[in-house]
Amino acid sequence: MSTVADLVQASIARHKMVRAGAKVLVACSGGPDSTGLLHIMRELGVAVSVAHFNHRLRGDESERDQEFVRDLAASLELELSTAGADVAAEARARRMNLEDCARRMRMDFLRETARRTGALHIALGHTLDDLVETFFMKLIRGTGRTGLTSIAPVRGPVIRPLIELRKQEIVAYLEERRLKYVVDSSNADLRFLRNRIRAEMLPVLERISGRVVGRIGTAVAVLRREEALMQGLAREAFAACRQPAPTGSVALSSADLSGLHPAIVARVLRLALAELGSRADYAALEGLLDWCLARNAAPRFATPLRGAVLAERCRAVVDLRSSPRVPPHFQYDLPIPGSVLIHETSDCIETRILDAAGFPDRGAIDDNQVCYLDASRSQLGLEVRNRVDGDAYRPLGARHTRKVKKMLIDRKIHGAQKLNLPVILSAGRICWVPGLPVSEDFKVTPDTKQILEIKRLPS
Structure with missing residues (x-):
């Protein structure tokens, strides 16, 4: 067994990372750290499978990485799970930081894959260098003890077997064995804070003290131990103070x-x-x-x-x-037939056209999450938006208009349910609000030839 593998095995044992006989899902990007992790875990005799998430952020390079991992898993005769998404588009839709969105989508995929494949642990390829870079990122952006210790050897199902090794040790391990890996070109992009810390800040610190990375790693370990104590004391105090x-x-x-x-x-x-x-x-x-x-x-x-x-x-x-929250603002055109995802609330609105012939009880209306309208009256300029103050329409069977807010109160629709409620309009006029009756002006009648079905699929 290699020296590097011995060090990894010692870290796994010290932090009780892997339960005996447990299957481990290795997240592999194709880069040196995760590729090295995969080879080392196999050398240690751990039962592993492989997962790769394609963020589609680097065009052909992202596809190259996925093919590399596919070939690597095949050559090692390991089970491989892959998925991908346009993370940049999703980050814009969710109004999230790109890095945070990528991390969340990747971890959601890894957790689901671990559940599906029966893996008890999810192994990530973070090294001591990653820990120190994250420490400085958090320090620069502002954080407390919790943030400074955010990369832990073990957190729930996630384990980091390389967390006590330097990146250069992993690269040397691969090159000594002539094992291939890919290089992410974005790691050289100095627009990213992590890359500036790696390329500009750490070399200066290492010229001052060649052991600075290891010493910061030790300091983080001490902080992590003290943080666990403080969190425990805080939870006890919280329980004792509650009324x-x-x-x-x-x-x-x-x-x-x-x-x-x-x-x-x-x-x-x-x-x-x-x-x-x-x-x-x-x-x-x-x-x-x-x-x-x-x-x-x-x-x-x-x-x-x-x-x-x-x-x-x-x-x-x-x-x-x-405190009372401000409702999310959104507005989308509704295709007929078709669907639209409301990113602000995670609701989906679906529409389709039905033949009125033989339609049961043409005057019936489901005033919960599905409605049926006269298609000839309601297809013009169909859209969905958030509720606003002053919204009003004439509900089914009523002689006069009523405010949506009043109807929601009458039906005891409160809190987040009311806050995120979509409003369906045709040519600027409200035709339906989920949970309320349809508008009298758009109702199905005996003369209706086609019916527009609108369905809300809540998150």
């Missing part, structure tokens, strides 16, 4: 909070905010922390957070609850 509260609200004892160290209180507040679907940056969390611990603070504090939260103090209890 009974209605759904959508978190109540904490002011007296219990005041007896804790501010560092623990800050973590308790983060846990409470996360439960409410909110995230706090440093300034927002510090403002909330100061308000919670102040003796003569105002009775109410509105946080400028991602997912706004309103905090109130009443009878020695700090009550946190979600």
